[in-house]
Amino acid sequence: xxxxxxxxxxxxxxxxxxxxxxxxxxxxxxxxxxxxxxxxxxxxxxxxxxxxxxxxxxxxxxxxxxxxxxxxxxxxxxxxxxxxxxxxxxxxxxxxxxxxxxxxxxxxxxxxxxxxxxxxxxxxxxxxxxxxxxxxxxxxxxxxxxxxxxxxxxxxxxxxxxxxxxxxxxxxxxxxxxxxxxxxxxxxxxxxxxxxxxxxxxxxxxxxxxxxxxxxxxxxxxxxxxxxxxxxxxxxxxxxxxxxxxxxxxxxxxxxxxxxxxxxxxxxxxxxxxxxxxxxxxxxxxxxxxxxxxxxxxxxxxxxxxxxxxxxxxxxxxxxxxxxxxxxxxxxxxxxxxxxxxxxxxxx
Amino acid sequence: xxxxxxxxxxxxxxxxxxxxxxxxxxxxxxxxxxxxxxxxxxxxxxxxxxxxxxxxxxxxxxxxxxxxxxxxxxxxxxxxxxxxxxxxxxxxxxxxxxxxxxxxxxxxxxxxxxxxxxxxxxxxxxxxxxxxxxxxxxxxxxxxxxxxxxxxxxxxxxxxxxxxxxxxxxxxxxxxxxxxxxxxxxxxxxxxxxxxxxxxxxxxxxxxxxxxxxxxxxxxxxxxxxxxxxxxxxxxxxxxxxxxxxxxxxxxxxxxxxxxxxxxxxxxxxxxxxxxxxxxxxxxxxxxxxxxxxxxxxxxxxxxxxxxxxxxxxxxxxxxxxxxxxxxxxx
Numbered sequence: 001x002x003x004x005x006x007x008x009x010x011x012x013x014x015x016x017x018x019x020x021x022x023x024x025x026x027x028x029x030x031x032x033x034x035x036x037x038x039x040x041x042x043x044x045x046x047x048x049x050x051x052x053x054x055x056x057x058x059x060x061x062x063x064x065x066x067x068x069x070x071x072x073x074x075x076x077x078x079x080x081x082x083x084x085x086x087x088x089x090x091x092x093x094x095x096x097x098x099x100x101x102x103x104x105x106x107x108x109x110x111x112x113x114x115x116x117x118x119x120x121x122x123x124x125x126x127x128x129x130x131x132x133x134x135x136x137x138x139x140x141x142x143x144x145x146x147x148x149x150x151x152x153x154x155x156x157x158x159x160x161x162x163x164x165x166x167x168x169x170x171x172x173x174x175x176x177x178x179x180x181x182x183x184x185x186x187x188x189x190x191x192x193x194x195x196x197x198x199x200x201x202x203x204x205x206x207x208x209x210x211x212x213x214x215x216x217x218x219x220x221x222x223x224x225x226x227x228x229x230x231x232x233x234x235x236x237x238x239x240x241x242x243x244x245x246x247x248x249x250x251x252x253x254x255x256x257x258x259x260x261x262x263x264x265x266x267x268x269x270x271x272x273x274x275x276x277x278x279x280x281x282x283x284x285x286x287x288x289x290x291x292x293x294x295x296x297x298x299x300x301x302x303x304x305x306x307x308x309x310x311x312x313x314x315x316x317x318x319x320x321x322x323x324x325x326x327x328x329x330x331x332x333x334x335x336x337x338x339x340x341x342x343x344x345x346x347x348x
Numbered sequence: 349x350x351x352x353x354x355x356x357x358x359x360x361x362x363x364x365x366x367x368x369x370x371x372x373x374x375x376x377x378x379x380x381x382x383x384x385x386x387x388x389x390x391x392x393x394x395x396x397x398x399x400x401x402x403x404x405x406x407x408x409x410x411x412x413x414x415x416x417x418x419x420x421x422x423x424x425x426x427x428x429x430x431x432x433x434x435x436x437x438x439x440x441x442x443x444x445x446x447x448x449x450x451x452x453x454x455x456x457x458x459x460x461x462x463x464x465x466x467x468x469x470x471x472x473x474x475x476x477x478x479x480x481x482x483x484x485x486x487x488x489x490x491x492x493x494x495x496x497x498x499x500x501x502x503x504x505x506x507x508x509x510x511x512x513x514x515x516x517x518x519x520x521x522x523x524x525x526x527x528x529x530x531x532x533x534x535x536x537x538x539x540x541x542x543x544x545x546x547x548x549x550x551x552x553x554x555x556x557x558x559x560x561x562x563x564x565x566x567x568x569x570x571x572x573x574x575x576x577x578x579x580x581x582x583x584x585x586x587x588x589x590x591x592x593x594x595x596x597x598x599x600x601x602x603x604x605x606x607x608x609x610x611x612x613x614x615x616x617x618x619x620x621x622x623x624x625x626x627x628x629x630x631x632x633x634x635x636x637x638x639x640x641x642x643x644x645x646x647x648x649x650x651x652x653x654x655x656x657x658x659x660x661x662x663x664x665x666x667x668x669x670x671x672x673x674x675x676x677x678x679x
Binding site: 024026052053057058060062063064065066067068069070071072073074075076093094097098102103104105106107108109110111113142143145166167 | 476479480507510517
């Protein structure tokens with residue numbers, strides 16, 4: 001049975017089913033049991049599973065990540081939360097030196113089944129320290145897995161897979177996905193880590209999209225379709241490991257590729273995708289392109305942020321240039337550009 | 349005087365076991381120092397010669413099911429907790445028979461059967477992990493005490509304070525054992541911490557039961573840590589134990605380095621006069637628990653055990669190159 005759930009409800013349900021079936025699953029983080037419950041994604045869990053398994057934490061990201069690693073080594077399956085990825089940067093030592101290495105450096109004798117949820121903010125003046133998309137940092141580290149679901153279906157299925165995985169998984173959520181709805185099956189199901197999803201089939205150009213940019217890519221693809229260009233949209237879903245086969249297969253069909261990421265280009269994951277395409281020697285009819293963030297920190301003022309984030313129109317224009325055509329602009333949304341939808345009224 | 353009374357209160361078997369573990373760590377590390385110049389142990393080694401009494405005095409109060417973790421200077425902690433000697437030497441020689449199959453070396457010792465739960469050289473980083481392991485064990489309904497061994501420099505790291513705060517918050521069964529040897533590599537305590545505050549007072553500030561003792565007096569270490577372990581088992585929460593001691597050799601490597609100018613020979617000799625091994629040996633001789641001929645026999649037995657472990661390590665195969673990337677991910 002499937003029904004429509006919002007992204008945050010899907011995360012909540014995934015956590016609930018994992019905790020119900022496995023007493024070693026615990027969730028922790030600043031504010032996890034509070035009245036807001038990580039934008040609703042942890043609401044109701046403390047009432048069901050108690051304050052030890054659904055635990056608030058001191059404001060100490062690095063130390064508490066070490067605590068989570070220790071609990072994982074001792075046989076628990078912790079889920080750790082950060083309301084912003086930017087806060088998780090305080091825990092890079094524990095994530096990179098410890099969580100990522102313990103299985104390897106102890107010759108397979110230790111395991112760190114840990115999920116670390118991080119949320120990327122956007123809009124409403126989130127600014128330089130509440131909106132960074134640093135997924136490529138984590139994807140660079142052997143021993144970590146990195147996933148970025150886009151749909152409510154994949155949010156639930158990937159969170160279940162991540163909790164069941166015996167490795168540390170960096171689970172990156174985009175704040176602008178929290179309110180989107182989609183069909184979500186009841187009970188336990190898994191979306192495999194490392195598998196992309198073809199969101200829309202097409203024959204002329206492949207758009208490889210990461211996280212929220214998959215929604216912008218879909219808008220661009222629908223617009224282009226009306227103008228005679230058939231775009232295939234691939235939602236990467238996992239960054240480490242990533243589904244090279246799905247991307248390569250699509251490009252063999254289309255011969256054109258655009259990669260769109262929520263991060264900037266410089267040393268970003270979009271560059272990794274293009275590098276692998278080049279190494280594979282795939283025949284491209286036109287040079288590849290990227291639609292990513294500008295190479296500057298995130299501005300705060302809505303007047304500046306409106307020009308900072310690429311949207312469907314930027315993807316469409318990039319593809320039009322590949323075909324040497326110019327068609328109409330995609331209309332801007334009817335609401336201000338610094339919110340995902342009119343229901344969002346801030347503050348974060 | 350008080351010390352003699354405490355000594356007399358301990359049974360002979362305990363005293364002999366303490367002595368055996370103490371002299372064993374000393375002899376193992378002296379062998380490492382002797383063999384290291386052969387350039388066959390191709391990993392950094394941080395010797396604890398001069399500091400052994402802390403390892404032994406604490407671990408003598410632990411059960412095999414209790415767990416200890418450590419940092420870069422971990423040989424003594426690993427051995428005192430019961431870590432396998434052959435696997436330790438093999439690891440330092442980079443062999444597949446090593447305790448981490450050649451993936452870790454001297455700075456990443458592990459022996460799960462013995463309850464030695466891992467060591468890493470990033471200063472302070474196992475402290476929160478030990479606290480989490482204590483929490484995880486409690487959530488699983490397991491009765492285990494966790495010990496985090498570290499040097500005084502680790503108390504300058506943020507994670508130390510974060511971990512101590514959390515351990516006290518949750519009243520976790522953890523011993524924070526600080527070996528204060530007064531130097532972080534070449535930097536003395538005087539340039540790193542204020543002179544009007546003792547290290548253990550920081551932990552006391554977090555509300556943790558905190559004590560300070562002579563780290564070169566194995567009986568004092570044993571007695572203070574026994575009380576801390578009892579507290580932990582009773583559910584009274586964590587303790588912080590600061591033991592003052594001194595590293596005899598260079599920070600990393602087999603040699604003495606009193607000539608390079610960061611500390612004086614006088615200071616070193618002053619601490620050498622307080623050698624934890626000789627001191628305990630003299631006490632036991634006086635009590636007639638360990639007559640000299642028995643000490644000699646024990647040393648000989650241990651040297652043979654070390655001969656065997658070194659031979660095992662040297663004759664063991666290196667890991668297959670095909671194993672280079674194995675265990676990057678758990679299956």
